Amino acid sequence: MKNINIPDDQDVPSTRKLIKSTFMAVAAAGVVLVTIVMPAEYGIDPTGFGETIGLKKMGEIKVSLAEEAAADRLQAATDKAKDAPVVAKPQAAPVVAETVVPKPILVSSPAILNHQMQVTLAPNEGTEIKVALSKGKKVQYKWWTDQGKANYDVHGDSEELKIKYHNYSKGSEQTKEGELEAAFDGSHGWFWRNRTFQTITVTLQTTGEYTGIKHVK
C-alpha cells in the first residue's frame, strides 16, 4: 500500500495518555448521557439540568408522542380485529358533544348546517372535531383559542376508501379561518394540541354542506 506512512513513536500517543483520555471520554459521555440525552429523549432528568436548558420538554413530548402512536397502533389492531364500522356516518341530525354550546342559527338553505363548538385542552392534550363531508363539498370555518397558540392540523380520512390521513393544512396559531373542501367522501376536520403550560379553550364555528359534526375523543 503506497498511501501509508508508518506512524512514528511520537505520532501515536503514549499508553498513559491514551488511558487517561479514555477515562475522560467515558466520564464525559456519562455526564452528557445524564444531563442531556436522557432528558431530551425520555424526559428523565435526575440532575434537573435538562429542565434548565429546556431539553426535558423535548423528551416529554417525544414520550407522549410515542405513547399515542402505540395507542393508535393498538386501536388499529383491535379495530381491524373487530371489523369496526365507519366512525363518522352521515346523519340527518347534527351530533353534538358534551361541551357544545349550540346556538340557534338561521340556515340559508336546508342543506347547510351551522355549529359552534368548544373544546378544552389541558397542557399537552390534543383532540379532534370532524365533519362528515362529501367530495367537493365545502365547510367555512373559524376557530380561536382563549389564550395562547394551539398547534393545529386540518386533515381528512375515510375508512371506506382506506385513506388514513390526508392533510389540508397545519401550523400553530391563536385563531384561524378558512374553507375546507373535501378531497374525498369521508371525515374531515380539525385536530388541535395544546403545547402551552395552561389549559386552553378552543372555539370552532362551522358553516357548510356537511351532514354531521362530531367531537372525536
Place this chain on the structure above:
Amino acid sequence: MKKFIQPFADHERLFVYVSFAIVLLAAFGISFDAFAHGVTEGDKGYIQETTGILPIPFTYLGAKHMMTGYDHLLFLFGVIFFLYRLKAVTIYVTLFAVGHVITLLSGVLLEISISAYIIDAIIGFSVVYKALDNVGAFQRWFGFEPNTKVATFIFGLFHGFGLATKILDYELPADGLLQNLIFFNIGVEIGQILALVGILIAISYWRKSTSFLHHAYAANVVMMMLGFLLMGYQITGYIVA
C-alpha cells in the same frame, strides 16, 4: 518513511469473509432506518409540535443527527485512518466540515430537494472511495491518486446535501427557520467533534499494536464492503420507491 504492506495474509482472508457474512446477516436483521440515518419519528414529531427559535433543542438535534449518522462517521473514519498528526486531522475534517456546511445551509434554505436515495448512495460511494484510496487502488488502477483534500471537500458537499434532505423531511416551520438551522449546524459540528474524539482514541490504541498495519488492508476492505452495502441499500430503495 514509506513502506509497502502485503495485502491479505491467510488469517486475514478468513477475517474478511467472516465480516462479510456478518454484514450480510446484519443487513437482513437490522432495521435500516436506524442503520443509515438518525431520523426518528420522535425527533420529527417533536419539531412539528414546536414553534419559534429554540437554540438548545436544535443544537441537540444536530449533534444527535451526526452521532447517529453512520454513513458520515464511516467516511470520517476512513479519512483519518492514516492521518496521525492532529494538524492533518484538523485540516481534513475542516475541509469536510466546510463542504457539508455549505450544502446543509443552502440545501435547506433553497429547498433543493434531490432524491434522498441518490444522495445517500453517493455518500455510500464516498466510503468506498476512501477505502480504495487508503489501500492505494487509484495509483494501481489509474496511475495517479486524486487529490485527497479536494476529494474530501467535494464529498463533504454531498454529505451536506444528505443532511439537508433529512432536515427538509423534518418540515421545519418557517418561523425562525434560519436561526434554528444554524443551531442545528452548530450541533452537527459538535457531534462530529465528539464522534471524532471517540474514533481517534480507539484508533490510537489500535495504532500502537503491530496488528494495525498488518490489518489495515483488511479493515479498509471491510469498510469498502460497508460502503457498497450502503450504496446497494439506497439504490434498491430508489428503484423500489
